[in-house]
Amino acid sequence: MIEKKNEHIKAGLMFASPGLFFFAMVVLIPFFYGFYLTLTNWNGVVNEKTFVGLSNYIITINDPEFWNSMLLTLKYVVWVVLLVNIIGFVLGYLLTNGLKGQNFFRSGFFTPNLIGGIVLGFIWEFLFSRVFVAIGKSSGFESLTSSWLSSPDTAFWALVIVTVWQLVGYMMLIYISGFTSMSRDVLEAASIDGATGLRKVKDVIFPLMMPSVVICTFLTLQRAFMVYDINLTLTNGGPFKSTVLVAMHVYDKAFTERLYGIGQAEAIFLFLVVAIISVIQVKTGRSREVEA
Amino acid sequence: MAKANQVKSTKEKIISTIFTLIVIVLFLCVLFPFVMIILNSFKAKIDIIKDPLSLSPTKGFSFQNFIDAFVGMHYLRAFGNSLFVTGFATLITITFSSMLAYYLVRYKNPFTTFMSNWIVASMIIPFQALMIPLVSIYGAKFGILNSRITLVLMHVGFSMALGTFIYQGFIKSNIPKALEEAALIDGASQYGIFFKIVFPLLGPTTATLIILNVLAFWNDYLLPTLVLSKKELLTLPLTTYTFYGTYSANYGVIMAALVLTVLPILILYFVLQRKIIDGVVSGAVK
Numbered sequence: 289m290i291e292k293k294n295e296h297i298k299a300g301l302m303f304a305s306p307g308l309f310f311f312a313m314v315v316l317i318p319f320f321y322g323f324y325l326t327l328t329n330w331n332g333v334v335n336e337k338t339f340v341g342l343s344n345y346i347i348t349i350n351d352p353e354f355w356n357s358m359l360l361t362l363k364y365v366v367w368v369v370l371l372v373n374i375i376g377f378v379l380g381y382l383l384t385n386g387l388k389g390q391n392f393f394r395s396g397f398f399t400p401n402l403i404g405g406i407v408l409g410f411i412w413e414f415l416f417s418r419v420f421v422a423i424g425k426s427s428g429f430e431s432l433t434s435s436w437l438s439s440p441d442t443a444f445w446a447l448v449i450v451t452v453w454q455l456v457g458y459m460m461l462i463y464i465s466g467f468t469s470m471s472r473d474v475l476e477a478a479s480i481d482g483a484t485g486l487r488k489v490k491d492v493i494f495p496l497m498m499p500s501v502v503i504c505t506f507l508t509l510q511r512a513f514m515v516y517d518i519n520l521t522l523t524n525g526g527p528f529k530s531t532v533l534v535a536m537h538v539y540d541k542a543f544t545e546r547l548y549g550i551g552q553a554e555a556i557f558l559f560l561v562v563a564i565i566s567v568i569q570v571k572t573g574r575s576r577e578v579e580a
Numbered sequence: 581m582a583k584a585n586q587v588k589s590t591k592e593k594i595i596s597t598i599f600t601l602i603v604i605v606l607f608l609c610v611l612f613p614f615v616m617i618i619l620n621s622f623k624a625k626i627d628i629i630k631d632p633l634s635l636s637p638t639k640g641f642s643f644q645n646f647i648d649a650f651v652g653m654h655y656l657r658a659f660g661n662s663l664f665v666t667g668f669a670t671l672i673t674i675t676f677s678s679m680l681a682y683y684l685v686r687y688k689n690p691f692t693t694f695m696s697n698w699i700v701a702s703m704i705i706p707f708q709a710l711m712i713p714l715v716s717i718y719g720a721k722f723g724i725l726n727s728r729i730t731l732v733l734m735h736v737g738f739s740m741a742l743g744t745f746i747y748q749g750f751i752k753s754n755i756p757k758a759l760e761e762a763a764l765i766d767g768a769s770q771y772g773i774f775f776k777i778v779f780p781l782l783g784p785t786t787a788t789l790i791i792l793n794v795l796a797f798w799n800d801y802l803l804p805t806l807v808l809s810k811k812e813l814l815t816l817p818l819t820t821y822t823f824y825g826t827y828s829a830n831y832g833v834i835m836a837a838l839v840l841t842v843l844p845i846l847i848l849y850f851v852l853q854r855k856i857i858d859g860v861v862s863g864a865v866k
Contacts, residue, residue, distance in 0.1 A: 314737025404799030
């Protein structure tokens with residue numbers, strides 16, 4: 289027994305310790321240290337931290353700007369999740385039906401995912417502020433004649449459009465792998481039983497695709513809640529701070545205003561929201577899955 | 581009967597034409613931004629401001645923007661930094677996460693169960709909840725920011741969870757224990773068994789993780805911007821960002837800089853398309 293225990297410890301040191309060390313140093317320790325930081329008023333410069341109790345949480349709870357930003361983020365996440373999954377699902381369906389050149393289209397649609405958010409934001413900033421305006425002026429298309437980035441409402445939609453444009457190809461790939469692994473027999477049996485068109489989609493295909501829907505929704509949620517770089521280079525929170533998503537709010541609070549304790553308290557609220565939504569989403573999704 | 585078939589086939593033809601049209605329209609939406617950026621990267625500033633859509637600019641097309649961007653953003657230096665960080669971080673992540681996963685699967689005890697759970701749970705922590713403590717610990721306390729090695733090791737720490745999780749699943753279902761026992765009887769060392777017998781069998785998973793990690797590290801902005809501030813150390817996304825700040829009025833040069841930034845990853849994609857697509861899918865589905 290003791291020998292076995294020693295063997296476990298020896299192997300642990302040999303195999304697990306390097307990985308666990310970096311995981312602990314970068315994820316676990318900072319995560320718990322973060323809770324301690326919320327109880328202080330650290331300003332990022334001096335090493336001294338004064339203990340301030342729960343006041344950072346109280347300040348955060350009473351900060352309308354933060355909750356506006358959280359609300360805006362929720363609205364953004366809902367639209368991104370819906371659009372990315374609907375378009376991704378449809379594309380996945382269309383590109384598994386033996387369309388000519390479907391492999392070419394698949395790789396093409398995935399391309400935006402290879403590009404970092406910083407560059408994406410800049411590319412679309414140019415499109416919205418120059419190209420679309422030029423199109424609007426030459427075609428007389430009213431809603432394009434002034435840049436979408438210069439008014440709060442359209443700037444929000446610009447953010448949604450760019451995110452959807454980036455993520456759709458990724459989710460399409462996951463849906464494609466779902467569609468290809470769906471057995472032909474089930475589909476044929478359904479057709480023979482008289483299920484066609486929309487009914488086939490709703491009663492046969494959709495339940496069988498539930499695992500893919502769960503994965504895609506989870507991945508889109510994660511990405512959308514944490515988006516920062518597209519927000520930074522596309523709108524930079526503007527115009528008039530109207531498009532500051534919550535990740536940017538946390539960043540600015542901590543690193544621009546130098547209110548680290550408050551910034552971290554906001555980050556913990558973000559963590560709670562993400563954790564609760566992820567758990568609910570995975571649970572409800574799983575319960576709708578069926579065995580094929 | 582023959583008529584019924586004919587009707588069905590015309591109906592099918594119409595449907596498939598509609599499908600093709602939808603796909604082509606969406607595809608043009610994906611393509612359009614790229615075309616615009618490339619087109620304008622060859623134009624002079626006044627031509628871009630006058631009409632970004634024009635195919636016959638008054639000043640013609642030239643490579644001048646690319647030369648200016650290449651020199652102005654210290655392209656080679658930034659490229660080298662990105663290569664250093666991405667390369668080492670990927671290499672270390674692969675090695676350590678496969679070793680950790682191997683231990684967690686092969687040695688069952690309360691500690692390994694506990695760690696496995698933490699590793700899975702940690703994946704829902706948003707980066708924003710870790711970045712402030714990270715700066716506080718490694719900047720203010722230890723003063724080890726502004727080093728590419730620090731950035732590499734932080735990337736390693738952050739990607740450990742996903743790597744270990746994916747390797748664990750693969751080892752559990754695909755690597756028979758009998759193989760290792762046979763090698764042990766032949767007198768192989770523990771590291772020998774792992775690196776000579778087990779690791780080569782992890783090939784498909786390793787390929788998936790290399791692709792996921794390379795894409796993530798190469799394109800990352802937020803972590804590098806917190807760690808690196810010295811000009812000489814900046815990676816490509818950071819350089820692009822600062823370059824944009826200085827040249828924002830000069831559209832042509834900016835477009836060229838954006839093209840130069842995306843070019844390496846697009847070339848890689850062109851060569852390894854199938855592998856990258858498979859890697860991304862199996863990384864997500866597991």
